[in-house]
Amino acid sequence: MQKPSIPKGTRDFGPVEMTRRTYIFDTIREVFRLHGFLPLETPAMENLSTLTGKYGEEGDRLLFRIQNSGEQADKPAEKGLRYDLTVPFARYVVQHQSEIVFPFRRYQIQPVWRADRPQKGRYREFYQCDVDVIGSRSLLNEAELVQMVASVFSRLGIRVTLKLNNRKLLAGIAEVIGHADRMTDITVAIDKLDKIGAQAVAAELIERGITPQAVERLQPILALSGTTAEKLAALRGILASSATGLAGIEEMESIFAYVHALGVELDVELDLSLARGLNYYTGAIFEVKAKDWEIGSICGGGRYDDLTGIFGMPDTSGVGISFGADRIYDVMLGLGLFPSEGSMSTRVMFVNFGGAEELFALRQLAVLRQAGIAAEIYPESAKIKKQMEYAGRRGIPFVAMAGSDEIAAGKITLKDMRTGEQRMVTTEEMATQACVIPNT
Amino acid sequence: MQKPSIPKGTRDFGPVEMTRRTYIFDTIREVFRLHGFLPLETPAMENLSTLTGKYGEEGDRLLFRIQNSGEQADKPAEKGLRYDLTVPFARYVVQHQSEIVFPFRRYQIQPVWRADRPQKGRYREFYQCDVDVIGSRSLLNEAELVQMVASVFSRLGIRVTLKLNNRKLLAGIAEVIGHADRMTDITVAIDKLDKIGAQAVAAELIERGITPQAVERLQPILALSGTTAEKLAALRGILASSATGLAGIEEMESIFAYVHALGVELDVELDLSLARGLNYYTGAIFEVKAKDWEIGSICGGGRYDDLTGIFGMPDTSGVGISFGADRIYDVMLGLGLFPSEGSMSTRVMFVNFGGAEELFALRQLAVLRQAGIAAEIYPESAKIKKQMEYAGRRGIPFVAMAGSDEIAAGKITLKDMRTGEQRMVTTEEMATQACVIPNT
Numbered sequence: 001m002q003k004p005s006i007p008k009g010t011r012d013f014g015p016v017e018m019t020r021r022t023y024i025f026d027t028i029r030e031v032f033r034l035h036g037f038l039p040l041e042t043p044a045m046e047n048l049s050t051l052t053g054k055y056g057e058e059g060d061r062l063l064f065r066i067q068n069s070g071e072q073a074d075k076p077a078e079k080g081l082r083y084d085l086t087v088p089f090a091r092y093v094v095q096h097q098s099e100i101v102f103p104f105r106r107y108q109i110q111p112v113w114r115a116d117r118p119q120k121g122r123y124r125e126f127y128q129c130d131v132d133v134i135g136s137r138s139l140l141n142e143a144e145l146v147q148m149v150a151s152v153f154s155r156l157g158i159r160v161t162l163k164l165n166n167r168k169l170l171a172g173i174a175e176v177i178g179h180a181d182r183m184t185d186i187t188v189a190i191d192k193l194d195k196i197g198a199q200a201v202a203a204e205l206i207e208r209g210i211t212p213q214a215v216e217r218l219q220p221i222l223a224l225s226g227t228t229a230e231k232l233a234a235l236r237g238i239l240a241s242s243a244t245g246l247a248g249i250e251e252m253e254s255i256f257a258y259v260h261a262l263g264v265e266l267d268v269e270l271d272l273s274l275a276r277g278l279n280y281y282t283g284a285i286f287e288v289k290a291k292d293w294e295i296g297s298i299c300g301g302g303r304y305d306d307l308t309g310i311f312g313m314p315d316t317s318g319v320g321i322s323f324g325a326d327r328i329y330d331v332m333l334g335l336g337l338f339p340s341e342g343s344m345s346t347r348v349m350f351v352n353f354g355g356a357e358e359l360f361a362l363r364q365l366a367v368l369r370q371a372g373i374a375a376e377i378y379p380e381s382a383k384i385k386k387q388m389e390y391a392g393r394r395g396i397p398f399v400a401m402a403g404s405d406e407i408a409a410g411k412i413t414l415k416d417m418r419t420g421e422q423r424m425v426t427t428e429e430m431a432t433q434a435c436v437i438p439n440t
Numbered sequence: 441m442q443k444p445s446i447p448k449g450t451r452d453f454g455p456v457e458m459t460r461r462t463y464i465f466d467t468i469r470e471v472f473r474l475h476g477f478l479p480l481e482t483p484a485m486e487n488l489s490t491l492t493g494k495y496g497e498e499g500d501r502l503l504f505r506i507q508n509s510g511e512q513a514d515k516p517a518e519k520g521l522r523y524d525l526t527v528p529f530a531r532y533v534v535q536h537q538s539e540i541v542f543p544f545r546r547y548q549i550q551p552v553w554r555a556d557r558p559q560k561g562r563y564r565e566f567y568q569c570d571v572d573v574i575g576s577r578s579l580l581n582e583a584e585l586v587q588m589v590a591s592v593f594s595r596l597g598i599r600v601t602l603k604l605n606n607r608k609l610l611a612g613i614a615e616v617i618g619h620a621d622r623m624t625d626i627t628v629a630i631d632k633l634d635k636i637g638a639q640a641v642a643a644e645l646i647e648r649g650i651t652p653q654a655v656e657r658l659q660p661i662l663a664l665s666g667t668t669a670e671k672l673a674a675l676r677g678i679l680a681s682s683a684t685g686l687a688g689i690e691e692m693e694s695i696f697a698y699v700h701a702l703g704v705e706l707d708v709e710l711d712l713s714l715a716r717g718l719n720y721y722t723g724a725i726f727e728v729k730a731k732d733w734e735i736g737s738i739c740g741g742g743r744y745d746d747l748t749g750i751f752g753m754p755d756t757s758g759v760g761i762s763f764g765a766d767r768i769y770d771v772m773l774g775l776g777l778f779p780s781e782g783s784m785s786t787r788v789m790f791v792n793f794g795g796a797e798e799l800f801a802l803r804q805l806a807v808l809r810q811a812g813i814a815a816e817i818y819p820e821s822a823k824i825k826k827q828m829e830y831a832g833r834r835g836i837p838f839v840a841m842a843g844s845d846e847i848a849a850g851k852i853t854l855k856d857m858r859t860g861e862q863r864m865v866t867t868e869e870m871a872t873q874a875c876v877i878p879n880t
Contacts, residue, residue: 002752003534003535003751003752004487004489004490004531004534004535004751005487005535006482006483006485006486006487006490006531006535007483007485007486007487007518007519010483010484010485011483012480012481012482012483012532012535012536013479013480013481013482014480014532014536014539015478015479015480015546018478018479018480018481019478019479021481022479033785033814034809034812034813034814034815035809035814035815035816036785036786036789036814036815036816038455038458038459038785039453039455039458039459039462040452040453040454040455040458041452041453041458041461042446042452042453043446043447043450043451043452043565044450044484044521044551044553044565045446045447045450045504045553045564045565046446046447047444047445047446047447049444050444050446061509061510062509064485064506064507064509065506065507066504066505066506066507066521067504067505067506067507067517069501069502069504069555070501070555077507078447079447081484081506091444091446092452092454094443094444095443095444095445095446095452096452096454099454101830101833101834103818103819103830105816106455111484113484113485115509115510124485125483125484125485133819136819136820137820138819138820140792140798140817140819140820141819144819151809258802261799261802262802262806263803263806311443311444312442312443345473345476345478346476349476352580358580359701362698362701362702363703366702366703369474369475369591372474373474374473374474374475374476375474375475375476376475376476376545377580378543379543379573379576379578379580379581379584380576380577380578380580390541390543393541394541
């Protein structure tokens with residue numbers, strides 16, 4: 001019989017990966033909760049009519065379609081798997097608008113599916129962690145998202161830089177150089193600034209039909225330097241003739257003022273080359289990168305003024321960000337930031353000697369678990385070597401042994417598997433201090 | 441434009457439901473963790489060859505099939521959505537047998553999909569919570585599962601009865617009444633004992649071709665009464681001629697002895713009418729019912745000796761149970777057992793007065809969150825009435841107000857939304873005691 005396998009582009013998450021992933025998700029979820037965000041889950045399947053036309057032609061092609069069941073099997077598919085969490089969120093808000101209390105602060109942590117060609121770091125099933133406020137135009141929301149980014153990555157131990165830009169600034173730039181209708185081309189080109197340099201960007205713009213004069217007028221903007229405050233001050237001059245551009249400057253100044261007032265401990269900087277692909281952003285745009293690990297953006301998002309318009313509910317502004325769990329995982333693994341396995345799963349294993357010793361151990365287990373310590377007993381009185389090997393391979397940091405001597409003394413021999421040291425302790429000591437290991 | 445909707449048989453879980461569901465899942469997960477079980481997640485899609493033929497003809501029909509993408513779209517589907525967590529678990533164990541440390545204690549909490557006709561309480565997407573030990577024949581595993589059942593339901597506040605039976609007892613009974621080959625018919629009939637009574641069961645058995653003499657011989661078994669110990673003692677006589685039956689009795693005696701020694705505070709009883717549909721159980725069978733709410737089984741499972749045999753890995757015994765999250769949810773809702781919403785999500789909302797007051801409030805928020813208290817500020821300085829309405833509709837129990845007087849005094853006016861009482865407190869008091877509400 002052939003060994004079974006799973007579809008390409010999908011993954012099993014075994015215990016070690018799951019324990020680490022759970023650590024990431026729990027950390028993010030706790031920050032969301034502390035900031036008053038509420039959980040939402042939507043079904044894996046959506047009606048195809050909800051999904052198609054929302055992600056462009058490419059997206060439509062990458063939707064996983066589900067065969068109709070029973071007699072409808074030959075008819076065109078009516079359902080598809082969720083492609084992201086944003087469209088289902090918009091659908092939910094429109095469908096439940098009468099029950100929802102606005103401003104609606106929701107988070108959603110669920111897998112999505114894309115029929116992409118599988119490759120390194122790209123999967124057909126992966127989790128998204130989205131957090132949004134919808135129904136409020138206040139820029140305090142943007143600042144709170146920045147604060148949450150700082151809090152999540154500080155808890156995870158990842159040093160990051162948060163880059164901020166604003167679609168209104170980009171629109172203002174397109175306007176003042178005389179190509180208001182070509183904002184997308186211009187932002188795509190600016191986005192490449194880091195990768196291909198100013199000269200190549202200029203060449204590309206001209207190739208795309210932007211006039212040389214306009215490209216010339218773009219130069220001082222591409223060359224802006226200094227602090228964020230200095231850049232914004234310079235932009236105020238450059239964008240003086242664009243109402244949209246000036247609105248963008250004011251938004252950015254407010255957001256930076258809030259972030260400063262909040263005392264957010266995070267490198268936050270204005271980056272005009274930040275464009276992000278998604279067309280629905282209308283205000284601030286965020287992107288977070290790890291300082292000490294090269295991997296691209298690990299978190300990003302922005303303000304959108306008409307997300308729910310696609311489902312017939314206009315004028316509902318929102319802002320949100322999404323944490324990239326897979327990349328955060330890779331960064332943490334690469335930098336050795338995960339707590340040791342032993343501190344996250346079973347802390348103590350009792351050797352099973354059978355008979356009265358087994359019953360004694362079972363009673364100690366109950367005390368440890370009561371104290372919140374994950375503990376287990378090897379399920380049969382196998383050879384001690386075998387039991388110790390199990391504990392070793394599982395990465396269990398402490399092994400407890402209680403034979404007749406220990407039972408008579410009301411104590412337990414506790415072996416620290418990392419140092420090999422053994423000592424006698426009471427159950428009480430085990431539950432309160434002997435098995436404690438510092439989180440890395 | 442038509443309001444968007446979701447496919448029939450699927451559900452959105454809004455904030456209130458999600459907060460409650462998360463409470464259930466977190467409780468179950470914490471008990472799993474304390475007992476040394478490790479998390480596993482498998483992909484939503486499995487190869488169809490993994491899924492088909494595992495759930496009977498009916499099951500095959502109820503599998504959701506996924507259309508191939510791209511050029512393969514017209515060819516027969518190759519992938520299907522997970523139908524339960526058991527088959528993917530078996531597939532995982534076989535596929536990863538060389539890396540797994542046995543005995544393998546794993547839990548898995550994920551949704552499954554079935555193309556069932558949607559009806560009240562039956563959905564096309566629902567979560568399963570499975571916990572299994574595989575690679576150990578020790579009956580201590582059964583006892584630990586019983587202990588975990590007790591712990592989960594005690595933490596959730598649900599009073600339950602756990603019924604235990606054993607496939608070997610049922611096989612022994614079939615053997616001694618002379619119909620060893622008809623165990624399934626006999627157990628199906630016994631299973632109906634509670635619903636249709638002994639007489640109708642006898643009639644049904646005769647209709648199914650069981651001889652009247654055999655049905656007669658079954659009577660003392662159906663009529664067994666007394667304590668579990670008394671029943672087992674009586675069965676020892678009745679099943680004296682069946683080696684399998686006697687093995688079943690010994691297993692049950694061991695399990696009950698362990699449960700007794702563990703001091704499990706739970707009503708655990710032998711129930712010979714418990715058969716459960718799944719054919720792969722070979723030893724103990726479990727079923728849990730709520731005492732105070734009529735809804736059928738809310739948890740169940742059993743011992744299987746050949747789960748992985750379907751994938752070519754024989755002789756690997758395991759035992760596991762599954763918690764029914766949807767029914768547990770209904771029981772808790774029906775009995776009013778969920779903690780109050782306010783104790784699970786945002787505890788305090790600051791009224792937003794704008795300007796310096798807003799900044800003052802933002803600093804207090806940071807302190808509360810640092811102390812683990814979920815807190816938020818209304819994102820704009822809207823009319824107070826509107827802000828209070830938001831807090832009321834959200835079920836936020838405390839509203840904090842800090843105007844210039846409060847700021848001067850370094851205090852905050854805290855309003856208890858349930859009683860209407862207002863008092864002045866320090867941030868410190870808020871973080872440590874003023875916002876504490878007892879669970880339930």
